Amino acid sequence: xxxxEVDITCDLMIIGTGMAGMAAALFAAEHNIKTVxxxxxxxxxxxxxxxxxxxxxxxxxxxxxxxxWQGISRLRRDQPDHPYARMETAEIxxxxxxxxxxxxKSGYPHICHAEKNMHMITPAGTIKPTYALPHTxxxxxxxxxxxxxxxxxxxxxxxxxxxxxxxxxxxxxxxQLRPVRIDFPGVSGELYTERMARALEAPANRRKLVDTxxxxxxxxxxxxxxxxxxxxxxxxxxxxxxxxxxxxVFEIPTMLPAxxxxxxxxxxxxxxxxxxxxxxxxxxxxxxxxSADRGWIFTVGNEAGCRRVAARSAILCSGRFFGKxxxxxxxxxxxxxxxxxxxxxxxxxxxxHKDLLHPEGHPVNQAGLAVDANFRPVDxxxxxxxxxxxxxxxxxxxxxWMRQKxxxxxxxxxxxxxxxxxxxxxxxG
Amino acid sequence: MQTQVLIIGAGVxxxxxxxxxxLRGVSCIVVEKRDIxxxxxxxxxxLLHSGARYIVSDPAAARECHRENRLLKSAAPHCIEQTGGxxxxxxxxxxxxxxxxxxxxxxxxxxxxxxxxxxxxQMEPGLSRGLIAAFEVDDAAIDPFxxxxxxxxxxxxxxxxLLRYSRVTGFDVTNSRIRHTKVLDELxxxxxxxxxxxxxxxxGAWAGIIAGLAGAQIRMHYSKGSLLVTQSRIARxxxxxxxxxxxxxxxxxxxxxxxxxxxSCRVDSPDKIYPEIPEIDTIIDEGAAMIPELATTRYIRxxxxxxxxxxxxxxxxxxxxxxxxxxxxxxxxxxxxxxEIENLITITGGKLTTYRLMAEKxxxxxCRRLGIREPCRTRSxxxxxxxxxxxxxxxxxxxxxxxxxxxxxxxxxxxxxVPESIVxxxxxxxHAQEGRPDLxxxxxxxxxxxxxxxxTFCSQRxxxxxxxxxxxxxxxxxxxxxxxxxxxxxxxxxxLWNRSLAQAELLEAMHCGLFSIEL
Numbered sequence: 024x025x026x027x028e029v030d031i032t033c034d035l036m037i038i039g040t041g042m043a044g045m046a047a048a049l050f051a052a053e054h055n056i057k058t059v060x061x062x063x064x065x066x067x068x069x070x071x072x073x074x075x076x077x078x079x080x081x082x083x084x085x086x087x088x089x090x091x092w093q094g095i096s097r098l099r100r101d102q103p104d105h106p107y108a109r110m111e112t113a114e115i116x117x118x119x120x121x122x123x124x125x126x127x128k129s130g131y132p133h134i135c136h137a138e139k140n141m142h143m144i145t146p147a148g149t150i151k152p153t154y155a156l157p158h159t160x161x162x163x164x165x166x167x168x169x170x171x172x173x174x175x176x177x178x179x180x181x182x183x184x185x186x187x188x189x190x191x192x193x194x195x196x197x198x199q200l201r202p203v204r205i206d207f208p209g210v211s212g213e214l215y216t217e218r219m220a221r222a223l224e225a226p227a228n229r230r231k232l233v234d235t236x237x238x239x240x241x242x243x244x245x246x247x248x249x250x251x252x253x254x255x256x257x258x259x260x261x262x263x264x265x266x267x268x269x270x271x272v273f274e275i276p277t278m279l280p281a282x283x284x285x286x287x288x289x290x291x292x293x294x295x296x297x298x299x300x301x302x303x304x305x306x307x308x309x310x311x312x313x314s315a316d317r318g319w320i321f322t323v324g325n326e327a328g329c330r331r332v333a334a335r336s337a338i339l340c341s342g343r344f345f346g347k348x349x350x351x352x353x354x355x356x357x358x359x360x361x362x363x364x365x366x367x368x369x370x371x372x373x374x375x376h377k378d379l380l381h382p383e384g385h386p387v388n389q390a391g392l393a394v395d396a397n398f399r400p401v402d403x404x405x406x407x408x409x410x411x412x413x414x415x416x417x418x419x420x421x422x423x424w425m426r427q428k429x430x431x432x433x434x435x436x437x438x439x440x441x442x443x444x445x446x447x448x449x450x451x452g
Numbered sequence: 453m454q455t456q457v458l459i460i461g462a463g464v465x466x467x468x469x470x471x472x473x474x475l476r477g478v479s480c481i482v483v484e485k486r487d488i489x490x491x492x493x494x495x496x497x498x499l500l501h502s503g504a505r506y507i508v509s510d511p512a513a514a515r516e517c518h519r520e521n522r523l524l525k526s527a528a529p530h531c532i533e534q535t536g537g538x539x540x541x542x543x544x545x546x547x548x549x550x551x552x553x554x555x556x557x558x559x560x561x562x563x564x565x566x567x568x569x570x571x572x573x574q575m576e577p578g579l580s581r582g583l584i585a586a587f588e589v590d591d592a593a594i595d596p597f598x599x600x601x602x603x604x605x606x607x608x609x610x611x612x613x614l615l616r617y618s619r620v621t622g623f624d625v626t627n628s629r630i631r632h633t634k635v636l637d638e639l640x641x642x643x644x645x646x647x648x649x650x651x652x653x654x655x656g657a658w659a660g661i662i663a664g665l666a667g668a669q670i671r672m673h674y675s676k677g678s679l680l681v682t683q684s685r686i687a688r689x690x691x692x693x694x695x696x697x698x699x700x701x702x703x704x705x706x707x708x709x710x711x712x713x714x715x716s717c718r719v720d721s722p723d724k725i726y727p728e729i730p731e732i733d734t735i736i737d738e739g740a741a742m743i744p745e746l747a748t749t750r751y752i753r754x755x756x757x758x759x760x761x762x763x764x765x766x767x768x769x770x771x772x773x774x775x776x777x778x779x780x781x782x783x784x785x786x787x788x789x790x791x792e793i794e795n796l797i798t799i800t801g802g803k804l805t806t807y808r809l810m811a812e813k814x815x816x817x818x819c820r821r822l823g824i825r826e827p828c829r830t831r832s833x834x835x836x837x838x839x840x841x842x843x844x845x846x847x848x849x850x851x852x853x854x855x856x857x858x859x860x861x862x863x864x865x866x867x868x869x870v871p872e873s874i875v876x877x878x879x880x881x882x883h884a885q886e887g888r889p890d891l892x893x894x895x896x897x898x899x900x901x902x903x904x905x906x907x908t909f910c911s912q913r914x915x916x917x918x919x920x921x922x923x924x925x926x927x928x929x930x931x932x933x934x935x936x937x938x939x940x941x942x943x944x945x946x947x948l949w950n951r952s953l954a955q956a957e958l959l960e961a962m963h964c965g966l967f968s969i970e971l
Contacts, residue, residue, distance in 0.1 A: 069958070071966045085971045147912060147967040148929060182862050183909065185916035192927050204920075213862060278912055279962050344954040345961070351949045353733065372729045375948060379941035379960075380934060380970040387953070388960070425965035 029320060029333040031301065033059045034449050036321055036332060038308050038360060039340030039348065041066040043416025043434035045291040046118075047338045049125055050442035052298035056449065059332050060295070061303035061323040066346055067291070070431075071276055072250070072283025073160075074133060076119060077107070078140060078152035078428025083382045087152050090138050091432070092116065104421035106437050107429070109396050118439030119432060123155060129290040130258060134161035142167070144275050146184050146249070148192020152428055157283060159250065159257050162273040166245045172199040174243035175275075176236060178207040181214040183278040184249045201243065205235050219251040220282035223260050233267035243270060250274040250283050257286065303330065308341075308360055317452065318411055336411035336448055338441050339363075339392070339400070340434075341418055348418045349391065356390055358418070363400045363408055366393045366420040384426040391420035397444035398437055411448055413441035455481045455613075457818055458633055458648035460620055460662055463493030464596055465799055466654035467603035468811035468830070474610035475833065476819060476826035481646060482612065483635050485619040487896055488600045491656045491722070493804065495757020497679060497704045497711050498596055499690060500524060501805040502537055502589035504564065505697055507556040508549075513780045514560040517805045521590065524808065528835040531598045535705055537591025537690035538572060542741055543582040545695045550585040553694060557589070564589055576687050578743045591690035593706050596804055597896070605838035608885070616887050618644070623651075623666045628792045630666060639888055650818050652797050657722035657758040659800035668791045670784065670798060671763040674720070678727035678756040679713030680735060680947065682749050683904055686710040693742050699731075700738025703746070712739045712746060719758065727754035732946045750951060752904055753943040760800045781810050785817060795821070864917055865910035867903020872917060874898060879923060889923050891915065891936035906952075907940040908959040912967075933969055 037047045040062035051058040076091040080098050088094035092112050099108040107115065123133050135141070135155035141164045142150045156164075166173055177186035186202025193200055207214055208231035209222040222228050236246060246264075252274055253260035264272050276283065296302055303323045310322035318335040341348030341360060350359050351374075356367045367390040368374055374387035392400045392414045399407045400414050415437035417424055424430040457473055459466045462484035470482050484490070503517035525532055541550045557564040565588040572586035573579050579586070604614055617638040624632040624645075632645040655662045660672040685705050693701030704711045715731040732754055740747035762782035781802030786793040799814045812828045819826065861871040878897045879889040887893060891914055894900060900914060901907040915933055918924040924932065937959070948956050964970050 069961065073966075079971065087971070145967045147915070147933060147963075147969060148927070149968050149971070151966065151968045180860075180862055182864060183913040183916050185919045188916050188919035188924070188929050191919060191925055192929055194926065276966065278909065279958075279966065343957060345957045347954075351953045353736075353949050371949065375945050375956075377726055377942070377945060379938050379945075380964075382970070385960075387948075388957075425960050426970065428965070428968070430965065 028331055030330045031059060032333045033057045033301065034335050035059070035445060036061070036319070036334035036337040037340060038062060038337060039066070039342060039346065039416065040064065040304055041340065041342050041346055041416065041434065042070060042287075042431050043340035043342075043438045045287070045295070046122060046435045046438035047340055047415055047442055048291070048295045048300045049122070049298070050439050051445075052295060052300055053121070054442060054446045056442075056446060058299075059301045059303065059334065061306045061308050061321070061332070062341070063307050063347065064305045066342065067288040068280040068284045069345070070281075070284035070287060071279065072157055072281060072287060073143060073151070073153040073276065074119070074123070074135070074155035074431040075428045076115070076154040076432035080427060082384055082423060082426040085382060088140060091140055091154050092138060102421065106394070106419045106422055106433060109394070109398070110436055110440055114440065115432065115436040118436045119154070121439070122435045125294070126290065129294050131286055131290050132158045134158055144189065144193065146189065146275060146277055148189045154432065157257070157274075157286070159252050159261050159274045160276070162245060162271050163247065163275065166273065167193075167197050170197060170199055171244045172242045173197070173201065173245045173247055174236070174240060175200050175202045175247045177202065177204050177249060178214060178219070179204055181207065181219070181249065189275065201241070203239050205239075208232050208235070216249075216251055216277050216280070216282040217254070217285060220254045220285070223251060224253050224256050226263065229260065229263050229267070233264060236268060240268065240270070245270055246272045247275055248272060249277045250281060251277070254282060254285050255289050306330070311360055335452060336445050337413070338438070338445060339412065339414040339418060340416045340438065343391070343417050346417070356387075358392065361409065361412065363392055364402045366390055384423040388423045388425065389421055391418050393420050398441040399444070411445075413445050415441040453481065453644055453646045454648070455479050455646065456649050456822060458483065458646050458651045459654055460652065461491075461654040461656055461658070462488050462600065462604065462614060462616070463491050463654065463656050464489065464600050464603070464804055464807040465493070465656070465802065465810050467600040467607065468807045469652060469654060469799070469814050470607035470612045471603040472811045472815040472828060472830050473818060474607040474612045475829040476815065476824060478819065478822065478824060480607065480612045481648070482604065482607075482614045483618040483620060483646070484614065484616050485638075487616050487893060488604065489597055491658070492757035492759060493596055493600060493656070495679070495755055496596065496677070496804055497702055497713055498594055498706050499702065499704045499804070500532060500592040500594040501803065502591045503560060503562045504539060504553075504557050504589045505692060507553070507560050507562065509697060510780060511560050513803070513806070514562060516809060517803065518560065518562045520806050520809055521592065523831060524594070525592065527830070527832065528599065528602070530837040531595050531602065531835070533593040533705070533707070535591065535593050535689045537589045537692060538567070538576055539587045539589060539692045539694040540572065540579055540583055540742055541585040541694035542580050543584055545584065545693070547584070549696060550694050553587060562589065576689060576691060578687055578745050579691070580742055580744055585694060587694065591692070593690065593704050594804065595706070601897070602835050602838050606836050614885055616885070620662060620665065625666055625793060628787075628794050630793060630795055648795075650795050650797065650821050652799065652814060652818060654799050654814075656800060657760040659760060659798050663786070663796070663798055666786075666793055666796055668786045668789060668793050668796060670800070672800070673718060673761040673763050674722050675759040675761055676717045676719045676725050676756050677714035677759060678731045678735065678754060679711050680732060680751045681753040681755075682710045682712065682746075683752045684708065684749075686743060686745060686749065691742060693738070698738075700735035701742070703739060703743060709752075712736070722758040722760070725756055725758060726942060727756045727946050729946045751947045752906065752952070753902065754946045755943050762801050780806065783810070783813055783817065864913045865900045865903065867905050867910070868899035870898050870900050870910070875900075875914065875917060876921070879921070889918065891918070891932045892939055895936060895939075901936065901940050904955065906944050906955060906959065907937055908955065908962060911936050930969060933963070933967075937963060937969075
């Protein structure tokens, strides 16, 4: 391989732009590692924006975890193969804290209790345990716990979000929730979260919203909205509404894709660039070859063209089936970039239960990459598959983030460890 | 409640019988433990047979299919897409069967035209390069949901009543006669006693269980057949494999999709059946031998039905007329059986194509019992096209929405383009039929949940809309979401690879990861 054929040379290639990829890029920047990041755009668009650490354990019993750190201790004992079991609780805490600090500095602070999960309302009228909430949502759980009179605003034409559904479903625990439907200011036609959230960044639209809601306030001490209170300037939008209405406000998550995911995406894309990460956010990794000296040459590209990136190490954060990090055909599951060995059930008949909501979760959701203590992918004999290659996030085997409510925490913690291990690897080289 | 005839089961036979009797002026009540076509009537290809499939295995059935095919095309054209059909043999298939095929068709009175291979490939470009023989027949696609919904709607116009989610739990039998039928309303948990002069057991695969409740016996076998729905339509015509009927040998178009099947597996019970993965793989592999694209196309749903196979219950002294009809179905008058229940008649077995004939024969017996001399009218009277069944057809809702194209009419289902206005219309119809407009009932009567997203988005949008309209209260929505998604999952679970698996992951990410509906 001739080095003249290479467009960019770096020490670390991060593959993926979901939560794990973004976390890895952040931690790599903090280590001053020369990093390129590539991946399909929009993976974070499907993030709910809630920072889960561990919400349910054991998943088969549907047992809601009160203190996520104690939950992780039990998980480590019960599921020694779980990626969390490869790490000390202190290290997981540090990783999450670093991420929350980053988000706060970026103007999108999150709120959490140190040792306790919060219970967030969902648009289905259910309650979900989570660790940290965006500041825009943070006042919801307390208002529910205190049973404050609450006005729940929804918008005509905004489908999949019914204040009446939420209020009816939550009536046993929060009878003071009063739904009201109004016209959304400043957008005509069908309403989408991104359009609505951007519309509310305009002060004129916020004034209209306040003018419509004020007469409906009644005895309400707090007002709930669907999660559309801005994209990049949520602090300003929320403050302005609270000043105008004279009461606190909070957001309830919407269906996916949600504005909350776009907020994270915007913060990461802007800040990581400023921190020196070289991004190829609209580029898929289409090819990888071993280079003559050490490491790899990646071809990243889109319709507009391809670039070649030489990297001494790589962290694979390419996600699962929806993120295209794993691919399944009738015969089996494979990893899409390096063709790494994938831990998987013996055949397709064992991938899923016949009941969608089977309490054990579907075995295919625990398929993925097996890793060693440094989050290096290993083969069936536990041997490292490629020097300088690490993996993080949902592609890892032996976890079920959807049932365990641990998606963000897993992404952040494993990215943290993978970057530390990668940093050590690069220092040795 | 009182009626002349109580019909148990609202599949094609039960609803067809209700219409036949109603048109003869007979008062009827239909009770159905779930919803329209919940059994095999909803779990089949939607194929209106030319009859050519049965020329060797059951020539009598072949002739019946041919006659009913003609008759339904003229009486119920709005339920039928006149696609035409092809029988195709590929290298390795029995050449003698192919050579004998046209002669046997003609013996059964079935029109058939030999195609040269080039012409066949022009007609259906997806056919395998290994094609060795092809014939054209007059198969067609028929929408069994539309058919049953229109039959029951027409019957209701004549005064018939339909009770959905109403399960027969027992009979009061005294002196060899059913005095009352006990029917549990599963929505209200109340039991009704229905008094009928004649009770017709049209419970399909459950006929043996119903007969057992009355103390009668029917020996039955259960044969499960699984089918797959493709994301887009693969062929213009019905394509049959030209060989003795076996697995994976029929592809039937249905609007914007195609349906590939089927399999045949003996099962012990008609309940709790699933399309199993080995069956699905066999069907795909066999189908791909005929049309190679079937190996790689995306499948969006699998489903199955149980064929009720009566295991010989006829008595030897039966009217010879009745034996000239097909062995494919069985009409049992229990007054002639050893258990002697004088006002119970069972009709079971048979095929979708011959449902009308089965209803006619059954209605003739019922009328004889009641001393009614009205003739059957369903052979010639057109089946009215009613609004009840309008939105089951793939592709119809988008056309209508695009034509109306008002921005206020929000699309609840974006895959199949079903707007709020159509859901409102469906809800009104369900109310008019004394039903409850739950997610599954609306799904059955529309394309909601049947597109590539498989219910990920439309389920919650529909639940939210039903709350807004006051059709859901309290925590019903969570139960409804669970039930609707579980029902959809039955059909997705065996087909989850490639993009479908990614879609399933998104479904679980939202409904479990975020909504936590499993907790």
